[in-house]
Amino acid sequence: MVLPALDSPGWRHTTTTFLLGVRAVGSTILTLVLFATYLGIGALAHDSNFSMGWALAGTLFVWAGPAQIILISTLGTGGTAVQAAIAVTLSAIRLFPMVVAVLPMIRTPQTPLRKLVLPAHFIAVTMWIECSRMLPAVPREQRLAFANGLGVGLVSVCLVATAAGYVLSANLPELLAAGILLLTPLAFLFSTARNSRQLVDRLALLLGLALFPIMSMLHTGVDILLSGLTAGTLAYGVHWWREQR
Amino acid sequence: MSGFIGDWHVLLILLLAGILPNEIWRVFGLLFGRGIDEGSELLVWVRASATAILAGVIRACWPVFPMPCVTARRQRDSGLFWPRDSRFWPGLCAAKRS
Numbered sequence: 024m025v026l027p028a029l030d031s032p033g034w035r036h037t038t039t040t041f042l043l044g045v046r047a048v049g050s051t052i053l054t055l056v057l058f059a060t061y062l063g064i065g066a067l068a069h070d071s072n073f074s075m076g077w078a079l080a081g082t083l084f085v086w087a088g089p090a091q092i093i094l095i096s097t098l099g100t101g102g103t104a105v106q107a108a109i110a111v112t113l114s115a116i117r118l119f120p121m122v123v124a125v126l127p128m129i130r131t132p133q134t135p136l137r138k139l140v141l142p143a144h145f146i147a148v149t150m151w152i153e154c155s156r157m158l159p160a161v162p163r164e165q166r167l168a169f170a171n172g173l174g175v176g177l178v179s180v181c182l183v184a185t186a187a188g189y190v191l192s193a194n195l196p197e198l199l200a201a202g203i204l205l206l207t208p209l210a211f212l213f214s215t216a217r218n219s220r221q222l223v224d225r226l227a228l229l230l231g232l233a234l235f236p237i238m239s240m241l242h243t244g245v246d247i248l249l250s251g252l253t254a255g256t257l258a259y260g261v262h263w264w265r266e267q268r
Numbered sequence: 269m270s271g272f273i274g275d276w277h278v279l280l281i282l283l284l285a286g287i288l289p290n291e292i293w294r295v296f297g298l299l300f301g302r303g304i305d306e307g308s309e310l311l312v313w314v315r316a317s318a319t320a321i322l323a324g325v326i327r328a329c330w331p332v333f334p335m336p337c338v339t340a341r342r343q344r345d346s347g348l349f350w351p352r353d354s355r356f357w358p359g360l361c362a363a364k365r366s
Contacts, residue, residue, distance in 0.1 A: 074274030077282060084287045089325070094286040104285040112289035117325070120318035122297025127306040136302070143298040144291070148322060208326040215322055227316035231323025239328070247324035254324075255317025262312060 024050035026160045040165040044172020047157060053149045054180055056210040060088050061181040065188025067092065071099030075189050082185045083178060087147050089114045116248055121151040128158045129166045138167060145174025152214045223262035230254035 024047055027033035034040055048054050061082060068078035073095065081091050090111045097107040125146050126139055146154075154170060161169045219225045231254040238250035273279070304311055 073278065074272060076273040077278055080279065081282055081286060085290050087290050090286065090290045094282070098281065098285070104281045108285040108289045111286055112292065115290040115293045117318070117321045118290070118293040119297045120314045120321065122294050123301035123304060124311060124315045124318055126298065126301050127304055127311060136298070139298055143294045146294060146297075151318065211322065212326050215319060219319065223312055223316050224319050227319040228323050231320030232327050234320070235324040235327040247321060247328060250324045251321030252317050254320035255313065258316040258320065259313040262316070263309075
Protein backbone atom coordinates (compact mmCIF):
# COMPACT_ATOMS: atom_id res chain seq x y z
CA MET A 24 0.00 0.00 0.00
CA VAL A 25 1.32 3.44 -0.97
CA LEU A 26 0.50 6.18 1.52
CA PRO A 27 -0.05 9.77 0.29
CA ALA A 28 2.95 12.12 0.48
CA LEU A 29 3.43 13.83 3.85
CA ASP A 30 2.16 17.19 2.52
CA SER A 31 -0.69 15.69 0.50
CA PRO A 32 -4.28 16.95 1.08
CA GLY A 33 -5.19 13.27 1.57
CA TRP A 34 -4.08 13.63 5.21
CA ARG A 35 -6.30 16.62 5.95
CA HIS A 36 -9.34 14.77 7.32
CA THR A 37 -9.23 12.61 10.42
CA THR A 38 -11.84 10.18 9.04
CA THR A 39 -9.89 9.64 5.82
CA THR A 40 -6.72 9.05 7.84
CA PHE A 41 -8.54 6.60 10.10
CA LEU A 42 -9.72 4.69 7.01
CA LEU A 43 -6.17 4.72 5.60
CA GLY A 44 -5.11 3.11 8.88
CA VAL A 45 -7.81 0.44 8.53
CA ARG A 46 -6.77 -0.18 4.91
CA ALA A 47 -3.12 -0.50 5.95
CA VAL A 48 -4.11 -3.76 7.68
CA GLY A 49 -4.26 -5.31 4.21
CA SER A 50 -0.68 -4.31 3.45
CA THR A 51 1.12 -6.42 6.02
CA ILE A 52 1.85 -10.13 6.08
CA LEU A 53 1.47 -9.97 9.86
CA THR A 54 -2.32 -9.68 9.39
CA LEU A 55 -2.30 -13.19 7.91
CA VAL A 56 -0.13 -14.41 10.77
CA LEU A 57 -2.53 -12.89 13.31
CA PHE A 58 -5.51 -14.40 11.50
CA ALA A 59 -3.93 -17.85 11.70
CA THR A 60 -2.98 -17.43 15.36
CA TYR A 61 -6.50 -16.31 16.30
CA LEU A 62 -8.06 -19.19 14.36
CA GLY A 63 -6.09 -21.37 16.75
CA ILE A 64 -7.16 -19.36 19.80
CA GLY A 65 -10.84 -19.64 18.77
CA ALA A 66 -10.47 -23.38 18.32
CA LEU A 67 -8.69 -23.72 21.67
CA ALA A 68 -11.48 -21.76 23.40
CA HIS A 69 -14.09 -24.06 21.86
CA ASP A 70 -12.22 -27.21 22.89
CA SER A 71 -11.82 -25.88 26.44
CA ASN A 72 -15.61 -25.35 26.67
CA PHE A 73 -15.64 -21.56 26.78
CA SER A 74 -18.51 -19.71 25.09
CA MET A 75 -18.00 -17.87 21.81
CA GLY A 76 -18.90 -14.57 23.50
CA TRP A 77 -16.17 -15.24 26.08
CA ALA A 78 -13.61 -15.97 23.37
CA LEU A 79 -14.54 -12.81 21.44
CA ALA A 80 -14.45 -10.67 24.60
CA GLY A 81 -10.98 -12.08 25.27
CA THR A 82 -9.75 -11.06 21.82
CA LEU A 83 -11.28 -7.60 22.11
CA PHE A 84 -10.22 -6.74 25.67
CA VAL A 85 -7.08 -8.81 26.32
CA TRP A 86 -5.75 -8.36 22.76
CA ALA A 87 -2.53 -10.28 23.30
CA GLY A 88 -2.16 -13.72 21.75
CA PRO A 89 0.18 -15.35 24.30
CA ALA A 90 -1.90 -14.05 27.25
CA GLN A 91 -5.08 -15.49 25.73
CA ILE A 92 -3.46 -18.88 25.05
CA ILE A 93 -2.12 -18.97 28.61
CA LEU A 94 -5.48 -17.97 30.11
CA ILE A 95 -7.51 -20.51 28.13
CA SER A 96 -5.06 -23.36 28.61
CA THR A 97 -4.52 -22.71 32.32
CA LEU A 98 -8.24 -22.43 33.11
CA GLY A 99 -9.12 -25.21 30.66
CA THR A 100 -6.78 -27.68 32.35
CA GLY A 101 -8.15 -26.98 35.82
CA GLY A 102 -5.72 -24.26 36.93
CA THR A 103 -6.99 -21.61 39.34
CA ALA A 104 -7.76 -18.03 38.35
CA VAL A 105 -4.84 -16.84 40.52
CA GLN A 106 -2.40 -19.13 38.69
CA ALA A 107 -3.75 -17.88 35.37
CA ALA A 108 -3.54 -14.22 36.44
CA ILE A 109 0.13 -14.58 37.50
CA ALA A 110 1.10 -16.33 34.26
CA VAL A 111 -0.81 -13.75 32.19
CA THR A 112 0.77 -10.77 33.92
CA LEU A 113 4.29 -12.24 33.51
CA SER A 114 3.67 -12.70 29.81
CA ALA A 115 2.32 -9.14 29.53
CA ILE A 116 5.36 -7.32 30.96
CA ARG A 117 6.73 -7.17 27.41
CA LEU A 118 3.87 -4.81 26.50
CA PHE A 119 5.29 -2.12 28.78
CA PRO A 120 8.39 -1.23 26.70
CA MET A 121 6.33 -1.46 23.52
CA VAL A 122 3.79 1.09 24.77
CA VAL A 123 6.60 3.35 25.99
CA ALA A 124 8.26 3.12 22.56
CA VAL A 125 5.14 3.59 20.40
CA LEU A 126 3.24 6.38 22.16
CA PRO A 127 5.90 9.09 21.63
CA MET A 128 5.59 8.37 17.88
CA ILE A 129 1.82 8.88 17.99
CA ARG A 130 1.31 11.90 20.22
CA THR A 131 1.89 15.60 19.73
CA PRO A 132 2.68 17.92 22.67
CA GLN A 133 -1.04 18.84 22.72
CA THR A 134 -2.45 15.29 22.73
CA PRO A 135 -4.36 14.72 25.99
CA LEU A 136 -3.72 11.47 27.89
CA ARG A 137 -7.30 10.22 27.44
CA LYS A 138 -6.87 10.13 23.66
CA LEU A 139 -3.88 7.80 24.07
CA VAL A 140 -5.82 5.19 26.08
CA LEU A 141 -7.28 3.51 22.97
CA PRO A 142 -4.04 3.31 20.94
CA ALA A 143 -2.25 2.07 24.08
CA HIS A 144 -4.77 -0.77 24.32
CA PHE A 145 -4.13 -1.73 20.70
CA ILE A 146 -0.38 -2.04 21.23
CA ALA A 147 0.96 -5.56 21.00
CA VAL A 148 3.79 -7.00 18.91
CA THR A 149 2.11 -6.47 15.52
CA MET A 150 1.00 -2.93 16.30
CA TRP A 151 4.49 -2.07 17.55
CA ILE A 152 6.17 -3.44 14.42
CA GLU A 153 3.70 -1.82 12.02
CA CYS A 154 3.68 1.55 13.81
CA SER A 155 7.48 1.65 13.64
CA ARG A 156 7.28 0.86 9.92
CA MET A 157 4.40 3.07 8.82
CA LEU A 158 4.11 6.04 11.19
CA PRO A 159 7.20 7.90 9.87
CA ALA A 160 5.27 8.26 6.57
CA VAL A 161 2.24 9.77 8.34
CA PRO A 162 2.06 13.48 9.32
CA ARG A 163 2.44 13.73 13.10
CA GLU A 164 -0.91 15.41 13.79
CA GLN A 165 -2.70 12.58 11.94
CA ARG A 166 -0.81 9.66 13.48
CA LEU A 167 -3.33 9.14 16.29
CA ALA A 168 -6.20 8.63 13.82
CA PHE A 169 -4.01 6.39 11.64
CA ALA A 170 -2.94 4.25 14.61
CA ASN A 171 -6.54 3.94 15.80
CA GLY A 172 -7.59 2.84 12.30
CA LEU A 173 -4.79 0.30 12.19
CA GLY A 174 -5.73 -1.02 15.64
CA VAL A 175 -9.45 -1.25 14.86
CA GLY A 176 -8.64 -3.04 11.60
CA LEU A 177 -6.33 -5.58 13.25
CA VAL A 178 -8.76 -6.28 16.11
CA SER A 179 -11.64 -6.73 13.63
CA VAL A 180 -9.66 -9.26 11.59
CA CYS A 181 -8.82 -11.16 14.78
CA LEU A 182 -12.44 -11.12 16.00
CA VAL A 183 -13.49 -12.74 12.71
CA ALA A 184 -10.64 -15.25 13.03
CA THR A 185 -11.58 -16.09 16.64
CA ALA A 186 -15.21 -16.74 15.62
CA ALA A 187 -14.12 -18.75 12.56
CA GLY A 188 -11.68 -20.82 14.62
CA TYR A 189 -14.38 -21.39 17.25
CA VAL A 190 -16.79 -22.69 14.61
CA LEU A 191 -14.15 -24.80 12.89
CA SER A 192 -13.07 -25.89 16.40
CA ALA A 193 -10.97 -28.99 16.45
CA ASN A 194 -11.32 -29.58 12.71
CA LEU A 195 -8.09 -27.74 11.87
CA PRO A 196 -5.86 -30.15 9.99
CA GLU A 197 -2.72 -31.05 11.92
CA LEU A 198 -0.45 -29.94 9.10
CA LEU A 199 -2.06 -26.49 9.05
CA ALA A 200 -1.66 -26.11 12.80
CA ALA A 201 2.01 -27.13 12.52
CA GLY A 202 2.46 -24.59 9.73
CA ILE A 203 0.95 -21.86 11.87
CA LEU A 204 3.36 -22.74 14.65
CA LEU A 205 6.32 -22.23 12.35
CA LEU A 206 4.91 -19.22 10.54
CA THR A 207 4.24 -17.01 13.56
CA PRO A 208 7.80 -16.72 14.96
CA LEU A 209 9.32 -16.60 11.46
CA ALA A 210 7.07 -13.73 10.39
CA PHE A 211 7.83 -11.80 13.57
CA LEU A 212 11.55 -12.40 13.09
CA PHE A 213 11.59 -11.13 9.51
CA SER A 214 9.39 -8.12 10.27
CA THR A 215 11.54 -7.12 13.22
CA ALA A 216 14.72 -7.59 11.21
CA ARG A 217 13.32 -5.45 8.38
CA ASN A 218 12.36 -2.72 10.82
CA SER A 219 15.72 -2.69 12.57
CA ARG A 220 17.49 0.04 10.67
CA GLN A 221 19.81 1.27 13.38
CA LEU A 222 22.75 -0.74 14.63
CA VAL A 223 21.39 -0.74 18.19
CA ASP A 224 18.15 -2.47 17.10
CA ARG A 225 19.88 -5.06 14.94
CA LEU A 226 22.32 -5.80 17.72
CA ALA A 227 19.45 -6.14 20.23
CA LEU A 228 17.73 -8.62 17.94
CA LEU A 229 20.84 -10.74 17.44
CA LEU A 230 21.86 -10.64 21.11
CA GLY A 231 18.28 -11.46 22.14
CA LEU A 232 18.23 -14.52 19.86
CA ALA A 233 21.63 -15.63 21.15
CA LEU A 234 21.15 -14.92 24.86
CA PHE A 235 17.76 -16.53 25.38
CA PRO A 236 18.93 -20.18 25.21
CA ILE A 237 21.72 -19.37 27.69
CA MET A 238 19.43 -17.47 30.04
CA SER A 239 16.80 -20.20 29.90
CA MET A 240 19.26 -22.58 31.56
CA LEU A 241 18.88 -20.53 34.75
CA HIS A 242 15.26 -21.71 35.04
CA THR A 243 14.07 -18.44 36.52
CA GLY A 244 10.57 -18.56 35.07
CA VAL A 245 11.08 -15.07 33.64
CA ASP A 246 13.86 -16.10 31.21
CA ILE A 247 12.46 -14.14 28.27
CA LEU A 248 12.29 -10.94 30.28
CA LEU A 249 15.78 -11.37 31.77
CA SER A 250 17.46 -12.25 28.48
CA GLY A 251 15.60 -9.41 26.74
CA LEU A 252 16.63 -6.79 29.28
CA THR A 253 20.23 -8.03 29.31
CA ALA A 254 20.51 -8.14 25.52
CA GLY A 255 18.78 -4.77 25.17
CA THR A 256 21.10 -3.18 27.72
CA LEU A 257 24.21 -4.68 26.07
CA ALA A 258 23.08 -3.40 22.67
CA TYR A 259 22.43 0.02 24.16
CA GLY A 260 25.88 -0.08 25.80
CA VAL A 261 27.51 -0.60 22.41
CA HIS A 262 25.41 2.24 20.96
CA TRP A 263 26.42 4.54 23.84
CA TRP A 264 30.10 3.61 23.52
CA ARG A 265 30.03 4.40 19.78
CA GLU A 266 28.32 7.74 20.42
CA GLN A 267 30.95 8.70 22.98
CA ARG A 268 33.84 8.07 20.59
CA MET B 269 -28.12 -15.42 23.94
CA SER B 270 -27.05 -16.98 27.24
CA GLY B 271 -25.35 -19.73 25.20
CA PHE B 272 -23.34 -17.14 23.33
CA ILE B 273 -22.19 -15.29 26.44
CA GLY B 274 -22.10 -18.25 28.83
CA ASP B 275 -21.86 -18.13 32.61
CA TRP B 276 -21.17 -14.66 34.08
CA HIS B 277 -18.75 -16.19 36.59
CA VAL B 278 -16.51 -17.16 33.73
CA LEU B 279 -16.74 -13.64 32.31
CA LEU B 280 -15.68 -12.31 35.71
CA ILE B 281 -12.66 -14.64 35.63
CA LEU B 282 -11.83 -13.31 32.15
CA LEU B 283 -11.81 -9.81 33.60
CA LEU B 284 -9.82 -10.63 36.76
CA ALA B 285 -7.37 -13.23 35.43
CA GLY B 286 -7.10 -12.16 31.80
CA ILE B 287 -7.95 -8.55 31.05
CA LEU B 288 -6.68 -6.73 34.18
CA PRO B 289 -3.31 -8.51 34.65
CA ASN B 290 -2.58 -7.97 30.95
CA GLU B 291 -3.83 -4.40 30.57
CA ILE B 292 -2.04 -3.12 33.65
CA TRP B 293 1.31 -3.11 31.77
CA ARG B 294 -0.16 -1.02 28.97
CA VAL B 295 -1.50 1.43 31.55
CA PHE B 296 1.95 1.59 33.21
CA GLY B 297 3.47 2.29 29.81
CA LEU B 298 0.90 5.01 29.20
CA LEU B 299 1.53 6.69 32.56
CA PHE B 300 5.32 6.33 32.83
CA GLY B 301 6.11 6.84 29.16
CA ARG B 302 4.54 10.30 29.07
CA GLY B 303 7.53 12.44 29.71
CA ILE B 304 9.83 10.56 27.36
CA ASP B 305 10.94 12.34 24.22
CA GLU B 306 10.88 10.39 20.95
CA GLY B 307 14.56 10.91 20.29
CA SER B 308 15.75 10.39 23.86
CA GLU B 309 18.47 7.95 24.85
CA LEU B 310 16.10 6.26 27.31
CA LEU B 311 13.80 5.40 24.43
CA VAL B 312 16.72 3.92 22.46
CA TRP B 313 17.31 1.56 25.38
CA VAL B 314 13.58 0.79 25.77
CA ARG B 315 13.29 -0.01 22.06
CA ALA B 316 16.39 -2.21 22.15
CA SER B 317 15.00 -4.09 25.17
CA ALA B 318 11.58 -4.55 23.52
CA THR B 319 13.31 -5.89 20.40
CA ALA B 320 15.43 -8.30 22.45
CA ILE B 321 12.40 -9.49 24.46
CA LEU B 322 10.63 -10.23 21.19
CA ALA B 323 13.76 -12.08 20.01
CA GLY B 324 13.47 -14.24 23.14
CA VAL B 325 9.80 -14.96 22.44
CA ILE B 326 10.69 -15.91 18.85
CA ARG B 327 13.49 -18.17 20.06
CA ALA B 328 11.29 -19.80 22.70
CA CYS B 329 8.58 -20.79 20.27
CA TRP B 330 10.79 -21.97 17.46
CA PRO B 331 10.48 -25.71 17.12
CA VAL B 332 13.28 -25.96 14.55
CA PHE B 333 16.26 -25.86 16.88
CA PRO B 334 16.62 -28.47 19.61
CA MET B 335 17.50 -25.97 22.33
CA PRO B 336 14.34 -23.82 22.25
CA CYS B 337 12.33 -27.00 22.00
CA VAL B 338 13.44 -27.98 25.45
CA THR B 339 12.73 -24.55 26.87
CA ALA B 340 9.41 -24.27 25.08
CA ARG B 341 8.38 -27.60 26.52
CA ARG B 342 9.42 -26.51 29.98
CA GLN B 343 7.54 -23.26 29.61
CA ARG B 344 4.53 -25.08 28.31
CA ASP B 345 4.67 -27.38 31.31
CA SER B 346 4.84 -24.40 33.63
CA GLY B 347 1.92 -22.89 31.76
CA LEU B 348 3.83 -19.69 31.18
CA PHE B 349 4.00 -19.21 27.44
CA TRP B 350 2.53 -22.38 26.10
CA PRO B 351 -0.77 -24.18 26.41
CA ARG B 352 -0.69 -27.41 28.34
CA ASP B 353 -3.04 -28.83 25.77
CA SER B 354 -0.63 -30.40 23.32
CA ARG B 355 -3.34 -30.74 20.67
CA PHE B 356 -2.86 -27.07 20.02
CA TRP B 357 0.74 -27.47 19.00
CA PRO B 358 1.05 -30.66 16.96
CA GLY B 359 4.23 -29.27 15.38
CA LEU B 360 5.83 -28.93 18.78
CA CYS B 361 4.78 -32.46 19.68
CA ALA B 362 6.31 -33.74 16.46
CA ALA B 363 9.52 -31.88 17.28
CA LYS B 364 9.47 -33.37 20.76
CA ARG B 365 9.23 -36.89 19.41
CA SER B 366 12.09 -36.48 16.94
